Amino acid sequence: MNKDFENINFKNYLKFVLPTIFSMVFISIYTMTDGIFVSRKLGSTALAALNVTLPAFNFIFGSIFMIVIGASAIIGINLGAKEIEKANKNFSNMIYALAFITLFYLVIGLFFSKSIAELLGAKEDLLPYAMDYLFILFIGSVGFVIKIFTEIFLRLEGKFNLSLFATVVGGVTNIILDYLFIYHLNMGIKGAALGTIFGAFINGLFGIVYFAFNHSQIQFTFTQIDFDFLKNSMINGSSEMVSSLSAGITTFLFNTVLLNSVGEIGVSSISIILYVNFLLSSIFIGISMGIQPLLSYNFGANQLDNINKLLKMSCIIISSISILAFTICNIFKFQLISLFNTENVELIEMTAQAFTIFSFTFFISGFNILGSVFFTSLNNGKYSAVISFSRSIVFKSIIILTLPSIIGLSGVWLTIPLSEYLCVIITLYFYTKVKKTKLLDCKITN
Secondary structure: OHHHHHOOOHHHHHHHHHHHHHHHHHHHHHHHHHHHHHHHHHOHHHHHHHHHOHHHHHHHHHHHHHHHHHHHHHHHHHHHOOOHHHHHHHHHHHHHHHHHHHHHHHHHHHHHHHHHHHHOOOOOOHHHHHHHHHHHHHHOHHHHHHHHHHHHHHHHOOOHHHHHHHHHHHHHHHHHHHHHHHHHOOOHHHHHHHHHHHHHHHHHHHHHHHHHOOOOOOOOOOOOOOHHHHHHHHHHOHHHHHHHHHHHHHHHHHHHHHHHHOOHHHHHHHHHHHHHHHHHHHHHHHHHHHHHHHHHHHHHOOOHHHHHHHHHHHHHHHHHHHHHHHHHHHHOHHHHHHOOOOOOHHHHHHHHHHHHHHHHHHHHHHHHHHHHHHHHHOOOHHHHHHHHHHHHHHHHHHHHHHHHHHHOHHHHHHHHHHHHHHHHHHHHHHHHHHHHOOOOOOOOOO
């Protein structure tokens, strides 16, 4: 692994990044499939309920990502510095934390699913759908835990293709079970939740088997709980938690504003937009997550030239994908909308108008995603968290609560693009500040 991680050229870059991109794109596809099946079989009310539960989904994923990403960055630095014993100890402490969080969500699901659904704004027709989905989501969170663990740590081990294979198998399982549960067994939104949980569990089994049978260079050992490491992991991974939690909060704000202004149809419209956004943005996420272990390892090994090479190649690719995503979102917007709904003309027209405005997001969002992951990889959770917090909640909350009252519905659709453009200023400022510390002040050699 060390040789591959230190020999950074475009061929090796693609070797590391492409499996992660494919993995993230596939995740977005089978996530979007949930929305498509629910919308087509159960209608726009069920789709709106699915979106209402999104803040809880984001909180679950964000808390797991906070621990796993934060810990993996520190462990990657340990490996780069050849501190194997320390890496094993830290790895074991992370497992303890994941076991605790699994039990926590089990209790939440058993006793508080209805209360959380109501807190998120589910009322009348939306409440039964939201309750059923949240109950299964919480009690089955162990599937998400082992899924995220598998995807991140197989990449840290250099097993990018195995991580991709695990994601594909889990995703295909999710799609097949969704179709079976929703269309053939008539399990409704419960079927969508069960398909998601079982798919995640199958994905995670690959990582459990890999690490349980001593195939890895890092091993679980029974050790004392290191609260300092856990605290540092959560601080370092806080940007991922902030990003996910903030996405949940802003989704709640979007839902509230839209329900009060145009009703349930507005929530259905933003649901479609967010699904498509996840699909197209998954490439940016894949690039950033793909280079994360490489950045951490090379930072630990003091290979600063390699860090600059990784950033340069990533920025070139992100720029190209940004133009492609903008073009797809405008030329094929009606085709994308028709995946979810072909009957409600008002919904189609509203969402098409939103896409025209929203598509400008893609010119900038990839660089903000890269910036957040970059600082996390260098164990600079502070900068990463500020970027994520500003991008995900500060700017969005201010804009969504003010602009729609001034210019109407277009203000809702402008919220995310404006937030991204404001946030990139912060990202560039932090990067410039890091350059001035001479940390990355190295000449790039091709």
